[in-house]
Amino acid sequence: MFVARSSSVAARLLEEEMVIMCPRTSKLFVLNPVGTAIWNALDGDKPLDEIVKDRICTEFDVELETALAHANEFVKQLSEHDIVMTAEHPLPAKDPDTQTGKVV
């Protein structure tokens, strides 16, 4: 599965947590460092299982099977709010509006 961040969401990195707001519902999501690492890697070009294997399992102390299950659930929740798009093929990159920044 390929996953890309929606270009319409508002997102900011604060310390190690990503805060995301869904424009349609105004619902807020606060991602923990693992979720933030996945979010940052969702470029629509690399399959989710490769992201988990290459990024998450190497950066965090977690088994591949567990990490994949959590990542799939995480993506499912975000896609239900149109925060990410999923497809069986690579998705074109269009992410100019999603800004990330850091304070303190």
Added chain:
Amino acid sequence: MIGGIPVRLWCHDRSFSSLLRKRYANFLGSNDKEAAELTVNLLSGGKQHPEADLEVVYRSGNWHIQRGDFRAEWNLESRRGVVWQRRSPYAIDSVIRILHTLILSEQGGFLLHASSIIRNGQAFLFAGQSGAGKTTMCRLAPADSILLTDEISFVRPVDSTYYAFGTPFYGELAVPGKNTFAPVAALYLLEHAPEDQIDGVSPCHALTQLLRNILLFAHESESVNRVFATAFDLISRVPVRRLRFAPTPQVWNALEQPACS
């Protein structure tokens, strides 16, 4: 004129105009040529349903705003609009709030579920949903404080500093704020507690709590992104703290102590 933003209201009905003059008495300004204009057309008959869902959509260059008791159109570029409503001050009050959120989002400001009080030349904001203690903080304020609002705070930047302005939007206090302004000293997130205590909060908590209390009627991504960016900017410039408080006047003593974070 609310928050230094002049909006001229036109209404052909004299008695309703008179009612609006009384309601917004502290906020009447001179005939500003640059003022935005809103024409109020009164409808007769039919049922009102203010509890119906509010819809705010941007279409063909105009904002279309609709609820059970009014319908309005607003053009941000020309700053002209029309509202069709029945003879209810609550309907026009809601329209004015929504218009200000649209105008303010362009200026890096917002309306906030918060009371605000000026004390010693600085504005203190107390945010929280219904029952959090916004009105209580106003009631407990020292006598020489200036009430800006006990319900909806008006915040916008002037020369890179965030200011709070008085508004006519009131809650339980049923008293409009004074038409004045002051730089924001701090934003407090209210919680009831047996004793007064002020704590720092993480930037993430500050941002999410601020966003949860901002009045956000439009759900277009551009508009939401602007408000999000403004909230992010504000928490980097204005101290945001958690205020656990008991409903006694001593809470204001705690606010005047040096910050603990």
